[in-house]
Amino acid sequence: MRTIEITTTQNVTIEYELATLQERIIAFIIDSLLVGTLYLILITALSAILKDALFDSGGALSFVASFLPIGLFIAYQLMSEIIADGQSWGKKAMGIKVVRLDGQEPSLIDYLLRAVFLIVDVLLSIGILAALLVSSSNNSQRLGDMTANTTVIRVKFGFRFRLEDILKINSLDDYEPAYPEVRRLSEKDMLLIKTIITRYRKHRNTAHREVINDLVENLTKRLDILEPPKNKVEFLKTLIRDYIVLTR
Numbered sequence: 001m002r003t004i005e006i007t008t009t010q011n012v013t014i015e016y017e018l019a020t021l022q023e024r025i026i027a028f029i030i031d032s033l034l035v036g037t038l039y040l041i042l043i044t045a046l047s048a049i050l051k052d053a054l055f056d057s058g059g060a061l062s063f064v065a066s067f068l069p070i071g072l073f074i075a076y077q078l079m080s081e082i083i084a085d086g087q088s089w090g091k092k093a094m095g096i097k098v099v100r101l102d103g104q105e106p107s108l109i110d111y112l113l114r115a116v117f118l119i120v121d122v123l124l125s126i127g128i129l130a131a132l133l134v135s136s137s138n139n140s141q142r143l144g145d146m147t148a149n150t151t152v153i154r155v156k157f158g159f160r161f162r163l164e165d166i167l168k169i170n171s172l173d174d175y176e177p178a179y180p181e182v183r184r185l186s187e188k189d190m191l192l193i194k195t196i197i198t199r200y201r202k203h204r205n206t207a208h209r210e211v212i213n214d215l216v217e218n219l220t221k222r223l224d225i226l227e228p229p230k231n232k233v234e235f236l237k238t239l240i241r242d243y244i245v246l247t248r
Helices: 021-055 060-083 089-094 108-116 118-123 128-136 143-148 180-184 187-202 206-222 232-247
Strands: 003-007 013-017 096-100 150-154
Touching: 013 150, 013 187, 013 206, 021 060, 021 089, 021 096, 021 128, 060 108, 060 118, 089 096, 096 108, 108 118, 108 143, 118 128, 118 143, 128 143, 143 150, 180 232, 187 206, 187 232, 206 232
Parallel strands: none
Antiparallel strands: 003 013, 096 150
């Protein structure tokens, strides 16, 4: 499995698995089926309202009907990735997600570039160009990704968590938080911490150990914790427990 290292805005470097070409193709097929269904509904409604004028070869409506699928697909990709934080319905189904290589959140312009370049990557080249670039480029990028500085990663192990499911905590009624300063962190921070713990448990190597060390150092500074924790993983788990107790 090909991987990529991305440094987050918290200056923590995380290794992600890149989405495979097969996963991206299946996601594209799912999205295409959804857009195709929407197109049929719109065409049926328009034809019922406008009768034969819609398909009159000499009319402007014929031109609109011909290019409606392309416009719908681009609009669908743009809006779904903006609303769902880098995941269309197809990507959600496959557990993959659009991210920026510099660790920042993709912007509206980034999503727009990705959507527009679908015309070149997929539509004009029947998907061949996108497949070749994703297979051969270092970061599995098609043209749209290269222009937007994005790629597509797998999120099956990192982002399908609710905070209530992060740790198996039987009872919190008598629990006293060890680090009340954890309120300064966000839910996104907690999910990041859980992702790093999960990957460390799965791959106990030097690289992931360094990520744990960097994360703990960053968090102790943000939370003004003077005494460095001896057991770094337990410290991170405690932060998650405290966050759940203090924010639920």
